[in-house]
Structure formats: structure tokens, C-alpha cells
Amino acid sequence: MKDLFLPLKVSATGLEAQKIRLNVIASNLANINSTRTPEGGPYRRKDVLFITYMYDQISQGVDVYKIVEDPRPPRLVYEPSHPDADKDGYVRYPNVNPMEEMINLISASRAYEANLTMINSYKDMFMRTVDILKV
Amino acid sequence: MDNSIKILEKIMDLCTYRQKILASNIANADTPGYKAKDINFKEELKKAVEDGTSSFEIIESPTTMPNRDGNTVNIEVEMTKVAETMLMYNTATQLLSTRIRMLKDAIKGGR
Numbered sequence: 577m578k579d580l581f582l583p584l585k586v587s588a589t590g591l592e593a594q595k596i597r598l599n600v601i602a603s604n605l606a607n608i609n610s611t612r613t614p615e616g617g618p619y620r621r622k623d624v625l626f627i628t629y630m631y632d633q634i635s636q637g638v639d640v641y642k643i644v645e646d647p648r649p650p651r652l653v654y655e656p657s658h659p660d661a662d663k664d665g666y667v668r669y670p671n672v673n674p675m676e677e678m679i680n681l682i683s684a685s686r687a688y689e690a691n692l693t694m695i696n697s698y699k700d701m702f703m704r705t706v707d708i709l710k711v
Numbered sequence: 712m713d714n715s716i717k718i719l720e721k722i723m724d725l726c727t728y729r730q731k732i733l734a735s736n737i738a739n740a741d742t743p744g745y746k747a748k749d750i751n752f753k754e755e756l757k758k759a760v761e762d763g764t765s766s767f768e769i770i771e772s773p774t775t776m777p778n779r780d781g782n783t784v785n786i787e788v789e790m791t792k793v794a795e796t797m798l799m800y801n802t803a804t805q806l807l808s809t810r811i812r813m814l815k816d817a818i819k820g821g822r
Contacts, residue, residue: 582731583730583731583734586731586734586735586738587734587737587738589738590737590738590739590740593738593741594741597741625743626739626741626742626743627742628739628742628745633769634728634731634732634735634748634769635731635734635735636735636738636739636745637735637738637739638738638739638741638742683741684741686786687737687740687741687786690737690740690786690789690790691737691738693790693793694733694734694737694738694793697730697793697794697797698730698734700797700801701726701727701730701797701800701801704800704801704804705723705804707804707808708804708807708808708811711808711811711812711815
């Protein structure tokens with residue numbers, strides 16, 4: 577019985593991982609103009625790293641290995657009147673690119689949907705198997 | 712008893728197995744370095760019916776050029792495979808039901 581529902585678990589790990597990715601993208605977009613963070617400096621773009629989670633030889637789920645910070649340098653904008661401007665008048669804005677985030681967002685939501693479709697198809701197959709009993 | 716029930720059973724078995732592999736591929740659509748997997752349906756079905764083996768060979772089946780991160784899963788191709796497998800499974804269960812109904816009718820002697 578454990579093996580029987582394993583594909584559902586695998587797809588659930590996919591849903592969970594993509595949801596975390598969506599959350600991270602949402603944070604990146606929300607902080608697109610945050611020049612201050614509790615750690616100091618501007619907000620740094622974050623990304624999730626996925627890793628395969630092995631249930632057995634064929635059922636391989638996915639796990640969020642860790643959330644990493646994008647090493648790219650912050651965006652410098654000349655704004656001498658900004659309170660966070662340095663002595664040369666440059667403000668360090670987060671290294672978030674809205675286009676990039678939107679593309680990641682689409683990719684994440686598509687992947688989420690695909691996992692959901694997978695769950696439904698497995699459920700449907702299972703129910704059809706049960707229906708054989710009704711003959 | 713003819714062979715049809717046995718063959719249908721093997722088809723269902725193989726479809727479930729393939730669906731498990733596809734579920735893993737889809738879950739790992741964004742995992743760096745993950746290689747898309749599949750089975751050779753026709754070959755495995757032939758083996759299962761002829762030799763009665765129930766262990767199948769998993770092959771690496773890249774559905775796309777590897778991304779920059781080495782992942783070879785193409786979600787569109789995978790979803791097509793899911794639909795294909797599901798249709799095959801549905802057909803098999805339908806045929807199996809019909810076969811069982813026919814046997815039942817025969818046992819009842821047309822009453």
C-alpha cells in the first residue's frame with residue numbers, strides 16, 4: 577500500500593517545492609526597491625536550489641536544498657537626494673530584475689500546475705481500477 | 712481462458728510504472744542535473760507478456776537539450792506522455808471490464 581500512493585507523494589513534493597519558489601519570487605518582487613534590510617545594505621535577490629529526494633529507484637521527489645542569495649552586484653542609481661545615497665550620490669538598489677522574476681514566476685506556476693495535473697491523472701487511473709470491481 | 716486478460720493486466724502494470732517515472736520527472740522539472748527517465752513501452756510489454764517478467768528497465772530519455780543546469784526534462788513532452796499513458800490505461804481498464812462482463816454473461820448462460 578505504501579508504494580501505491582507514492583506517486584501522489586512525489587507530486588506533492590513538487591507542489592511544495594514550487595510553492596516555496598513562488599514565495600521567494602514574491603519576496604524578490606516585493607523588495608524590488610528596498611534599499612535597507614535588517615542585515616544592512618540593499619535587499620539581495622534570492623533563489624531556491626532544488627535537489628532530488630529519493631524515495632526509491634523510480635519514485636524521486638524534489639526538495640528545497642537551500643535558499644541562496646544572488647551574488648550579482650546591486651544596481652547603482654544616481655540619486656543624490658536619496659537618504660541612502662553614498663558620498664558620490666549613488667544609491668544601491670536590489671539586484672532584482674522584474675522581467676527575470678516574471679519569467680521565473682510563469683515557469684514556477686506552470687510547473688505547479690503540471691504536478692497538480694499529475695495528481696489528478698493518477699487519481700483518475702486509481703479510480704478506474706476500483707471501477708473494475710463494479711463489473 | 713484466453714490470453715487477453717493477462718495482456719491487459721501487463722499493460723495496466725506497465726502504465727502505472729511509467730506514470731510513476733513521469734511523476735518523478737515532472738516533480739524534478741527544475742532540479743539541476745536531473746535526467747528525464749522513461750521506459751521503452753513496446754519492448755517492455757513484449758518482454759512482460761513473453762517472459763512474464765515484472766521488473767522493467769528504466770532508460771534515460773532526454774526530452775530536451777540539457778539546460779544550463781544539466782536538467783533534461785521538458786514539461787510539455789512529459790505532459791503529453793502522461794496523457795498518452797492515461798489514455799492507454801483507460802482503454803485497458805475498459806477492455807478488461809468488458810472482458811469480465813462477457814465472462815460473467817457466459818457463466819450466467821444468458822439469463
